[in-house]
Amino acid sequence: MPSRYDAIIIGAGHNGLVTAAYLAKAGRRVLVLERREILGGCCITEEVWPGYKVSSAAYVNSLLRPEIIRDLELKKYGFEMIPRSPSSFTPFPDGRYLMMGPDKEITHREIAKFSPRDAEQYPKYEAMLTRVADFLEPMLVQTPPDPFAGLGNLWELGKLGYRFRGMGRNAAAEAVEVLTGAATPILDRWFESQQLKATLATDAVIGAFAPPSHPGTAYVLFHHVMGECDGVRGVWGYVRGGMGTISNSIASAAKRHGAEIRPNSPVARILVKDGRATGVALQDGTEFHASAVASCADANVTFLKLMDAKDLPADFVASVKTIDYSSATVKINVALSEPPRFSCLPTAGVGPQHHGTMHVCPDLDYIERAYDDAKYGKPAANPILECTMATALDATLAPAGKHILSMFVQYAPYTLKGTTWDAERDKFADRCFDILNEYAPNFKRSVIDRRIYAPPDMEREWGITGGNIMQGAMSLSNLFSFRPVAGFANYRTPIAGLYLCGAAAHPGGGVMGAAGWNAAREMLRDGR
Template identity: 80%
Template sequence: MSTSSYDAIIIGAGHNGLVTAAYLARAGYKVLVLERRELVGGCCVTEELWPGFKVSTAAYVNSLLRPEIIRDLELKKYGFEMLPRSPSSFTPFPDGRYLMMGPDKEMTHKEIAKFSTKDAEAYPKYEDMLTRVADFLEPMLTQTPPDPFGGLGSLWKLGKLGLGFRGLGRTTATEAVEILTGAARPILDRWFEAEQLKATIATDAVIGAYAPPSHPGTAYVLFHHVMGECNGVRGVWGYVRGGMGTVSNSIAAAAKSKGAEIRTNADVGQILVADGRVAGVALKDGTEFRAPRVASCADANVTFLKLMEAKDLPPDFVAQVKKIDYSSATVKINVALDRPPNWKALPSDGKIGPQHHGTMHICPDQDYIERAFDDAKYGRWARDPMLECTMATALDDTLAPPGKHILSMFVQYAPYHLKGTTWDAEKDKFADRCFDIMEEYAPGFKASVLHRLVIPPPDMERLWGITGGNIMQGSMSLSSMFSFRPVAGYANYRTPVTGLYLCGAAAHPGGGVMGACGLNAAREMLRDG
């Protein structure tokens, strides 16, 4: 058994863990990052699944990565480049019509007007409402949440938040509360009349969530998708040239340029604790690394219940961690194609068109989503699942051989636990059903498939170490956010063990490729010295 010493050790080379490592290394710390897999990135990776096809296996689009991280770490110097999507979405409907939306406001107005002139006039006002709320909420992403039950410092922070909230005025404050706590569907029903528009927007309210748009909490998930920016333009999502792994690789390169050491194929088996302080970590092969500071990019279940001994944690803390909801109902299907989908609603005859640039939705109305959730609620995969498809090769020719394409399918709903069967027995049947639906909207799709990889929730857990296959490292409901993430009393990235921190999506502000969790954790670690 060998031992080496560092100033800080990061468990997991997910993008958040890499951000923490990079900022600590910039401050002069001797940093070690330990990653279980053979590559860095966690759920933000690019992998050559089939010869010549470079696939963003998990995360697939970007907008939320914090601009200060891109600036501070000089990520563009290390290969980070965004490719903005315009149009941003395309939704074909069974009656042969379609809705295209994007940053081009005139185009979006005309498209919505095909279904409702009233909605076309209301949509800019809806976006303005979200922007007003974002102006209040977005700065909180990079703030350490105060403890409502803490000392004077926390009370001062809460007071400042209260004054900021009061400054919104009654109307905007009411809208902010509804966005934070409410369901997406009532909001959309109040703003719009065309089901085609409401269904298209509603897809953003449920991606990664074990809930339909009628459930409280989905409005915040919806809001999550209108924050962020692409090349300085707010609310625009894009692809990352070279796939999502470029995000992680550029952060890793920045960290290494400042002296951080990154080891892959290094599976941590235990967090070492002595006299209430963290002492380092031990790999499963017995190798030990010592450090007075350890930050875990893993979720709370893995960090506290798998990598630690119960005797090192307060029983009430462990009880809170065991209550965290990791329900998941999302399946990722990565597909290699020999031609782009030829949508009946807007044929392209094998060529790339604007309909392929953004997210392609199969979701005719909100009831369709509700029925899909009903299946999952009773332990079945949805017979008519909601499909969210993206084809980064429409804008990035580095990902596939000439003329070939990669389609990313993010599918709702399919629960972790299936009633009376297993995912090993069902995942190909589920994928076949998804492909049958695609065939209805884009004839010839099934014949265009060269390869596919189906990743249901249990496989997400196995591949990426995320409990329950939950891509957010835990529920994003109000009771699990801000001052209550991961649990009440420990939202400041610290844990009951001195020197042990959380730096991944288990901490505020939660899931999404934004890097804020890692940035905030690094700031608190540096503050502690």
């Protein structure tokens, strides 16, 4: 095996694989080094139990850039989306339920059960978010300009300002509020129904250690109208075969263009000489050399664990140390003998209520109280549950008649006060199961097996600092020209030839592939 390459990619997360595929397609000799035996980072499918193919971490898709699907011909390699309809189901303690999207007539009828006024308002609300998304979405595949650098950057900022002005005063004000504000005031202004507001608010806090009343949470709201599923905008879906199909299809495209991918190859050190990256060393001492190295790991891992601080400017290291990796998310994957049978919709077998995300979150105060527990170092006594059952639409994932439930839970902090996750992990999962059982009384007896990932487990398993699924907070101070830190948002680093290509860079978390694509473009622009 050769030891010299044009580019080395650290980590085979989906972004790293995208970077590798684009570089290889451009004729570069590329090596991808992945510490685990499986490719994909947090975008994986694992056979956790015999016959059960589980999307262990990420579980739904919409944001994967259509340009990447097209350019890399991912459908040739097995990538296939399954749209979800309905997309959302929320049962309530009083025996009612709310089922939403993407069918507009169904959504209108369902919201009207709780508030005819809200049913009329909802399309206008979505139109507002779409206006914001139309402005922001092109920025996802743009290299952020540095406002403190040369004239070219100022020109790019000027073009951005011109586009912003073109939105008009009212739409621009909406965009600023969505970018910087809290979700709760926006939802309160648009709607009166607690049931609708609670359902929508869960979209604002997904993966964040913040309640919807905190500034910055509104930014995530507009994501549900972004992306697409088979060309239909704003529709989220499952990936046939699980989320790992995304990573595997990108890896196949990269290999087709000549990239070499090595699993079970943990990088121990990025090699630097005279201020330039020269390659990497594995934990077993093996060295590989290249004129360019791109890290798909987060900034903490890349700069503070894989590098010697003396090779980096002190002010840069200080800035990296300020990145917020707070996490309050637990992921529980469950094998079931039958679907949850909700008391409010007690049909046997798979029904429309199982197609999309099943929310257990009765009102906004419920979210705030759950956050309050975590704020003081405790797992929420009454956590928010977001459950999906991909087997409702993809029977290839489990044995006949059996199902997989993905439970995404908030809030539960990385560090617990007065106890440890080893002591609390199963107790917290039991509490989550008790809550779901209150709405679907057959749930607990249908459980065959489960696997629980608390924030420290996510860090250990998937290499994400603090268990933060976004590789760092997605607040305004950590976005666009300030991600990962000010002055280094263009995928380059203080070390010549060293790049970031994962969610630590713009545009951040989510299964988009945009960070990997953008990084590859800048590397090629540098002649790497």
